[in-house]
Amino acid sequence: MAAPEERELTAEQTEKLLQFQDLTGIESMDQCRHTLEQHNWNIEAAVQDRLNEQEGVPSVFNPPPSRPLQVNTADHRIYSYVVSRPQPRGLLGWGYYFIMLPFRFTYYTLLDIFRFALRFIRPDPRSRVTDPVGDIISFIHMFEEKYGRIHPVFYQGTYSQALNDAKRELRFLLVYLHGDDHQDTDEFCRNTLCVPEVITLINTRMLFWACSTNKPEGYRVSQALRENTYPFLAVIMLKDRRMTVVGRLEGLIQADDLINQLMFIMDANQTYLVSERLEREERNQTQVLRQQQDEAYLASLRADQEKERKKKEEREMKKRKEEEVQQQKLAEERRRQTLQEEKERKSECLPPEPHPDDPDSVKIIFKLPNDSRVERRFHFTQSLTVIHDFLFSLKESPEKFQIEANFPRRVLPCLPTEEWPNPPTLQEAGLSHTEVLFVQDLTDD
DSSP states (O other), rough: OOOOOOOOOHHHHHHHHHHHHHEEEEEEEEHHHHHHHHTTOOOHHHOOOOHHHTTTTTOOOOTTSSSSSSSSSOOOOOOEEEOOOOOOHHHHHHHHHHHHHHHHHHHHHHHHHHHHHHHHSOOOOOGGOOOHHHHHHHHHHHHHHOOOOOOOOOOOOOOOHHHHHHHTTTEEEEEEEETTOOTTHHIIIIIIITTHHHHHHHHHHHEEEEEESSSHHHHHHHHOOOOOSSSEEEEEEEEEEEEEEEEESSSOHHHHHHHEEEHHHHHHHHHHHHHHHHHHHHHHHHHHHHHHHHHHHHHHHHHHHHHHHHHHEEHHHEEEHHHHHHHHHHHHHHHHHHHHHHHHHHHHOOOOOOOTTTEEEEEEEEOOOTTEEEEEEEESSHHHHHHHHHHHHSSTTTSSSEEEEETTTTEEOOOOOOSSSSSSTTTTTTSSSSEEEEEEEEEEO
């Protein structure tokens, strides 16, 4: 049999589907759609339900039957206190009781039959929780309109949130289920619940959550706690790491009796809360110690990393310096080699030295910067550049130099300049047949 086709979504539903996916981070569109459909496309209810699941608390919006409220009610050590209705007194009282008994029996029997038949015709609307917080706020307003504003402080949140806060704060949670139709409800609320001594005890020692069983949220809690009669009170606390019902008070209980019963339940179970507080403090101290150790480890790790970074920088800097020195050495070696090759080229290009008997020859004695002397003959018609090339080709000559004459003292223009584009000949420079020229080192300049 083919699976039924899913109906197409409206534009509003599509927008809610995308918003729900963005808020919850659920990747599966099918899962998002299924969740929203369970909550009648109420995005606030669906998101709250999802957040409760992530926090490990029960769902507060339309929980499935397989996921009951996480409260232990199966503990056989639960303290239970039931107040029975007073028996009739005197002949008149018993007579009235027996006269009314058939009517009461018929009334409640017909009412139960009617409710049972109604379930087949129309499901109980209380079984579907859509706005649990609204149920609580509505009940509080109804209570204050009927009984006044002097009452214990109501917890303005869902039952699951109240459980979660009581667990987190390690406090007793007092749950009151309000039966609107019960004959003892009004007397209990006026003469017991709103008594100043009861209010003081509840406000100082407990969290107080209450709801009408006619509301979906209250009905759901009623199904979980399974009360027998009204008024109904349950004391819940964290016991053995589970939220557990440790006391049940049912029936019309008077104020003094209620205070005594609550004190007895709290005193009998206080050691569990003390033990849990000590365990939490120990866990917190262990967590703080572990955090301090982690911080110390991270600080040490960062210090080691900083040392390693500095060492690495020093190694890299040393390596760069060594590479720079090596490059400088190579550059110097190449420069020297180039200079030597240039000297050899200049030496090879020099014209031959004139004969001593040549009347046009000039004998020049060069005084080098290292105090050595070099002697050579040149021809009068040769350019001063030849003298420079000769000195440049010598191994002992500096890399950069200038040639000076002594009488008169002047620098010979051996290389082309703006003033002397073409250096003059020896004769034009006014040199005689025998000259002493001085070589001045300009390398440092």
